[in-house]
Amino acid sequence: MLRESSAPRPDWREKCEAVGFTFHSLDDVPYWDESARYRFPLDQIEGHIETGTRALLAMCYAAVTELVNDEQALTRLNIPRDFWPAIAESWRLQDRDLYGRFDLAYNGHGPVKLMEFNADTPTALLESAVVQWQWFEDLRAAGRLASTTDQYNSIHERLIAALSRMGIKGRLHLAAMAEHEEDQATIFYLADCAAQAGLDPVPIAIEQIGVDRQGRFTDLQDRVIAALFKLYPWEWMVRDEFGRHTLARPCTFIEPMWKMLLSNKGLCAELWRLNPRHPNLLPCYYEGDPAASALGSDVVRKPLFGREGANIEIRRGAQVAASTDGPYRGPAILQAAGPVFQNQGRTAILGSWVVAGGACGICIREEDGPITTNRARFIPHYIQG
Amino acid sequence: MKRSMTVSLVLMGSAAMALPGCKPKAEAYPSAEACIAAGRETPDVCRDAFNTAEMEHERQAPHFLTRDQCVAAYGPNGCEERHVEGGSGFFMPLMLGYMMGRGLAYHPLYQDPNRRDGMIGPGGMQFYNYTGGFSGGGSGGYYGGGSFRGGSSSSSSGAGDSGTVSRGGFGGAGHGFSGGE
Numbered sequence: 001m002l003r004e005s006s007a008p009r010p011d012w013r014e015k016c017e018a019v020g021f022t023f024h025s026l027d028d029v030p031y032w033d034e035s036a037r038y039r040f041p042l043d044q045i046e047g048h049i050e051t052g053t054r055a056l057l058a059m060c061y062a063a064v065t066e067l068v069n070d071e072q073a074l075t076r077l078n079i080p081r082d083f084w085p086a087i088a089e090s091w092r093l094q095d096r097d098l099y100g101r102f103d104l105a106y107n108g109h110g111p112v113k114l115m116e117f118n119a120d121t122p123t124a125l126l127e128s129a130v131v132q133w134q135w136f137e138d139l140r141a142a143g144r145l146a147s148t149t150d151q152y153n154s155i156h157e158r159l160i161a162a163l164s165r166m167g168i169k170g171r172l173h174l175a176a177m178a179e180h181e182e183d184q185a186t187i188f189y190l191a192d193c194a195a196q197a198g199l200d201p202v203p204i205a206i207e208q209i210g211v212d213r214q215g216r217f218t219d220l221q222d223r224v225i226a227a228l229f230k231l232y233p234w235e236w237m238v239r240d241e242f243g244r245h246t247l248a249r250p251c252t253f254i255e256p257m258w259k260m261l262l263s264n265k266g267l268c269a270e271l272w273r274l275n276p277r278h279p280n281l282l283p284c285y286y287e288g289d290p291a292a293s294a295l296g297s298d299v300v301r302k303p304l305f306g307r308e309g310a311n312i313e314i315r316r317g318a319q320v321a322a323s324t325d326g327p328y329r330g331p332a333i334l335q336a337a338g339p340v341f342q343n344q345g346r347t348a349i350l351g352s353w354v355v356a357g358g359a360c361g362i363c364i365r366e367e368d369g370p371i372t373t374n375r376a377r378f379i380p381h382y383i384q385g
Numbered sequence: 386m387k388r389s390m391t392v393s394l395v396l397m398g399s400a401a402m403a404l405p406g407c408k409p410k411a412e413a414y415p416s417a418e419a420c421i422a423a424g425r426e427t428p429d430v431c432r433d434a435f436n437t438a439e440m441e442h443e444r445q446a447p448h449f450l451t452r453d454q455c456v457a458a459y460g461p462n463g464c465e466e467r468h469v470e471g472g473s474g475f476f477m478p479l480m481l482g483y484m485m486g487r488g489l490a491y492h493p494l495y496q497d498p499n500r501r502d503g504m505i506g507p508g509g510m511q512f513y514n515y516t517g518g519f520s521g522g523g524s525g526g527y528y529g530g531g532s533f534r535g536g537s538s539s540s541s542s543g544a545g546d547s548g549t550v551s552r553g554g555f556g557g558a559g560h561g562f563s564g565g566e
Binding site for chain 2: 019134151231233
């Protein structure tokens with residue numbers, strides 16, 4: 001794993017915008033940053049990243065089987081009790097999941113270590129699957145990358161194949177918060193994949209979803225929603241006014257309800273309990289668990305329901321070495337600091353994508369400080385050697 | 386090969402990607418001063434919006450004969466008593482703030498009876514403070530984009546489809562944050 005400088009394509013902005021990647025810059029600072037690139041040898045991609053991702057996913061599925069019937073664990077995970085039976089039902093009926101992104105600590109040496117699993121509403125999808133791929137093809141076509149190079153990224157193909165096998169016929173509604181450009185682009189990208197999978201995609205703002213007398217969800221034309229992709233986390237849905245309507249399984253949800261157990265930061269503590277000392281896990285405990293004293297001096301505190309790097313605290317012994325503010329309170333986990341890639345004060349987090357249960361690509365997000373937030377930069381990668 | 390053979394898009398980039406039926410972005414402030422301090426609008430616009438909303442409040446806010454009736458609609462901290470010279474008084478909601486925004490009229494906002502940190506506007510439009518506790522009032526805050534809650538939504542039925550009885554029950558817990566991560 002090597003960070004290299006790389007000259008941006010002169011027309012990179014136009015290229016990004018042509019595929020609907022309009023949020024490539026934030027306040028005129030590039031979020032998509034192709035002034036650098038990461039190079040991986042194939043044995044790191046396959047031996048460390050792909051293998052580690054498969055192992056993590058297998059542990060996650062095994063953990064759901066355990067957790068759905070463990071009332072103490074469901075309590076620790078702060079899942080509302082009303083939803084326990086529906087979550088178990090969703091798992092028992094094998095509701096299909098579409099995608100997820102593991103955030104991994106990795107520096108090229110040794111196994112990848114799970115930092116968290118964005119199992120429910122991952123973004124950075126369009127830039128991972130499409131923009132990064134086009135960057136790679138452009139550089140190869142220009143002779144700037146050798147013909148022997150490759151990229152670990154079959155996300156796009158896998159999404160289309162997975163969407164055609166979700167058991168959905170006809171209409172697929174896709175919902176996101178009305179005022180978030182990145183979220184909207186994500187559902188429009190998935191709508192594009194759905195169209196290529198033979199479905200009839202209908203984007204809708206999550207705030208505009210209605211409910212009819214039978215408790216079924218409806219769109220703005222009062223059509224019943226039979227299948228709903230929602231880029232809106234279950235942890236919020238269950239606390240919303242309409243959350244109770246999901247209990248009767250009124251439609252196919254993507255992601256399915258059981259994903260609520262995996263998108264929770266408490267998962268890291270549960271995985272460590274179920275698979276002690278697994279090489280792809282970091283030691284992790286709930287805050288307040290006496291066993292947490294086993295953690296070394298470098299510890300990261302994360303709220304169970306925190307998002308986008310908010311309310312994270314990095315502790316070095318008794319000192320707080322770094323922290324971010326944010327709105328997330330409530331229970332938290334304490335996790336040992338992982339072997340994160342560092343280069344001249346920058347840190348890089350590896351996002352490892354899974355689609356329909358298969359590991360299929362990565363994205364790298366770089367931050368100037370030690371905590372990856374929504375201001376991180378996306379850096380493309382390639383495989384050589 | 387570890388990458389997609391081809392990546393082609395059929396919808397992206399071709400059409401304007403905006404969700405249908407999205408409402409214009411709404412802002413809400415407890416006072417003209419808070420609006421000015423937030424710096425999103427000019428001071429003149431802030432004051433004009435506040436004055437317009439206040440006028441609407443004085444003219445059109447609902448009147449209740451008893452405090453209980455008012456409290457049922459606007460919560461225990463959302464009402465005030467007005468005395469009328471030579472007559473009996475009445476109760477009406479307290480104007481807690483006002484809403485404005487591009488393409489939106491200016492309206493007064495009242496206490497959301499269901500959420501201490503929320504305000505409601507015309508048509509059940511809800512605002513939640515995501516900059517910190519709202520109850521104190523004076524803090525200059527930009528409130529979460531409004532989400533609409535049912536009540537008056539149409540319920541036309543089509544063949545095989547159904548009538549919507551309520552809308553807007555998702556989105557509240559988001560407090561205006563992004564749903565993705």
